[in-house]
Amino acid sequence: MGNAPLYLEPLYLEPRLEPRLASLLESASFLHTLVDALGSPLNIVLPEQMAENAERFRSVLRRHQLAGQIFFAHKANRSSALVRRLASSSAALDAASVGELQHALGSGFTGDRIMVTGPKDPEFLWLAARAGVTVNADGASELEEAARLVRAYRLPRLRVVLRLSGFETSGTRTLSRRSRFGTSYKSLDGLLDTLERHQDALDPIGVGYHLDTTSLDEKTTALEGCLRAVEELRIRGFQPRAIDVGGGFGISYLARGDQWDRYTTELTHAVMGRRPPMTWGGHGYGLRVENGTLRGSLSLYPAHRPIAGAAYLDELLSRPAPSLGRPLGTLLLESLTDLYAEPGRALTDQCGLSLGKVLEVRRTEAAEPLVRLAMNAGDVSLEEHGVLMDPVLLPRDGATPRAAGVAGASGAAGASRADGPVAVHLMGNLCLEADLITRRAVFLPRLPQPGDLLAFANTAGYCMDFTATRAQQQPVARKVAVHAGEEANSWRWCLDEQYWPVGHMGGQQA
Numbered sequence: 001m002g003n004a005p006l007y008l009e010p011l012y013l014e015p016r017l018e019p020r021l022a023s024l025l026e027s028a029s030f031l032h033t034l035v036d037a038l039g040s041p042l043n044i045v046l047p048e049q050m051a052e053n054a055e056r057f058r059s060v061l062r063r064h065q066l067a068g069q070i071f072f073a074h075k076a077n078r079s080s081a082l083v084r085r086l087a088s089s090s091a092a093l094d095a096a097s098v099g100e101l102q103h104a105l106g107s108g109f110t111g112d113r114i115m116v117t118g119p120k121d122p123e124f125l126w127l128a129a130r131a132g133v134t135v136n137a138d139g140a141s142e143l144e145e146a147a148r149l150v151r152a153y154r155l156p157r158l159r160v161v162l163r164l165s166g167f168e169t170s171g172t173r174t175l176s177r178r179s180r181f182g183t184s185y186k187s188l189d190g191l192l193d194t195l196e197r198h199q200d201a202l203d204p205i206g207v208g209y210h211l212d213t214t215s216l217d218e219k220t221t222a223l224e225g226c227l228r229a230v231e232e233l234r235i236r237g238f239q240p241r242a243i244d245v246g247g248g249f250g251i252s253y254l255a256r257g258d259q260w261d262r263y264t265t266e267l268t269h270a271v272m273g274r275r276p277p278m279t280w281g282g283h284g285y286g287l288r289v290e291n292g293t294l295r296g297s298l299s300l301y302p303a304h305r306p307i308a309g310a311a312y313l314d315e316l317l318s319r320p321a322p323s324l325g326r327p328l329g330t331l332l333l334e335s336l337t338d339l340y341a342e343p344g345r346a347l348t349d350q351c352g353l354s355l356g357k358v359l360e361v362r363r364t365e366a367a368e369p370l371v372r373l374a375m376n377a378g379d380v381s382l383e384e385h386g387v388l389m390d391p392v393l394l395p396r397d398g399a400t401p402r403a404a405g406v407a408g409a410s411g412a413a414g415a416s417r418a419d420g421p422v423a424v425h426l427m428g429n430l431c432l433e434a435d436l437i438t439r440r441a442v443f444l445p446r447l448p449q450p451g452d453l454l455a456f457a458n459t460a461g462y463c464m465d466f467t468a469t470r471a472q473q474q475p476v477a478r479k480v481a482v483h484a485g486e487e488a489n490s491w492r493w494c495l496d497e498q499y500w501p502v503g504h505m506g507g508q509q510a
């Protein structure tokens with residue numbers, strides 16, 4: 001293609017920014033100062049936002065007149081600041097390893113505000129039982145093991161929630177996807193036999209599910225299944241009092257649905273060869289062409305979602321139960337059942353960003369700009385999670401910042417001008433061909449320069465530290481907690497591990 005501009009018109013995917021995160025991104029010189037001091041990559045978390053998000057979930061429970069608890073799925077982020085801030089709210093926490101459980105206990109959560117989920121080794125189960133947390137049990141063998149530990153170590157009766165899966169509507173089609181976790185709804189009877197044998201050691205307080213899907217239909221089926229399971233428990237003489245609807249409420253990452261629609265349409269055209277490629281090496285994000293026909297499906301997170309987070313929970317509770325017909329929230333209320341939820345990603349919405357410094361800008365033989373960052377694909381794993389979203393350019397010199405060229409996108413031939421919109425490939429700092437921060441070309445309002453920062457917004461859920469490694473002895477990002485200072489547009493910060501709610505909760509200092 002020679003030097004012809006590969007991209008005729010910018011295809012932006014602007015991040016959705018709520019006021020707190022937007023205001024932080026406008027403080028470019030503050031962010032540059034932090035990276036100058038602490039290095040690149042650098043992660044920033046916003047504890048106050050986390051508390052606000054938990055409150056949004058709570059208010060959904062109130063709207064449906066339900067009692068219950070919101071458990072933050074800790075695995076979404078390792079931050080101490082976020083966990084400690086939540087400890088000082090009314091929220092609870094879902095720990096998926098002995099390390100997360102220790103972190104929660106050491107951050108101020110008491111056992112009655114913790115639930116443990118996921119695969120459990122005996123040490124994890126023992127600490128959970130010792131600390132009086134609720135065990136979300138995967139199946140009969142875990143119940144057996146828990147009962148054995150309770151007796152052997154003379155621990156108090158352990159509260160357990162039964163994780164179920166494989167729900168059906170009216171006994172025909174299995175609507176919920178297969179999961180390697182939980183006990184099939186069909187095997188509930190056997191599970192209750194196990195519980196009967198261990199009544200002295202285990203107190204089944206409820207049932208639940210966690211489905212890794214965005215489908216509301218699957219979740220209404222599962223929730224109705226849980227309402228039936230609660231009845232089964234009551235018939236067998238147990239006293240269940242909660243249903244746990246798991247996590248998976250999601251985030252709407254993008255500001256504009258039209259950009260998302262246009263981008264995915266153009267991506268399809270590119271895979272079909274009807275327009276120049278939009279990705280490194282023609283990567284198709286799950287799409288491919290065989291004999292002129294489009295195959296596969298886009299393996300991407302639905303980055304623009306009309307309903308996500310607390311609004312998704314609200315929608316679930318407002319939906320009619322598939323066979324009982326009345327709203328699920330009403331049915332929960334009538335069965336005197338509390339609602340537990342375990343949002344991970346959704347509670348971290350707008351709670352952080354990842355900064356990477358631009359090290360080098362050069363061009364490929366085809367004149368496409370390559371931008372190398374002082375971070376790698378493990379430091380900002382948006383791609384790994386299928387989230388396509390543009391970073392925000394924060395120039396070193398303080399010139400007009402911002403991501404998507406609301407201003408400059410004058411269209412057509414501007415695509416390769418140094419001062420106009422440009423499509424760049426973002427490369428990481430590892431000696432690996434695969435170390436691409438994005439597999440797609442990303443449009444920026446202008447070509448970055450060494451020393452500029454790229455800010456990846458909204459990475460606090462799984463995309464910040466879940467996959468970070470010390471590969472090649474590159475530094476792992478430090479993490480800082482920030483909150484608004486007393487003066488307008490001022491920020492205060494501390495290292496994540498130095499954060500304690502005391503003295504850091506804006507306006508609530510003692």
Ligand SMILES: *Cc1c(COP(=O)(O)O)cnc(C)c1O
Pocket residue numbers: 073075076094117118210246247248249250342343344345346
């Ligand atoms: C990961 C996980 C969650 C959180 O899922 P999100 O999609 O981040 O909301 C909740 N519960 C369990 C059991 C999990 O494994």
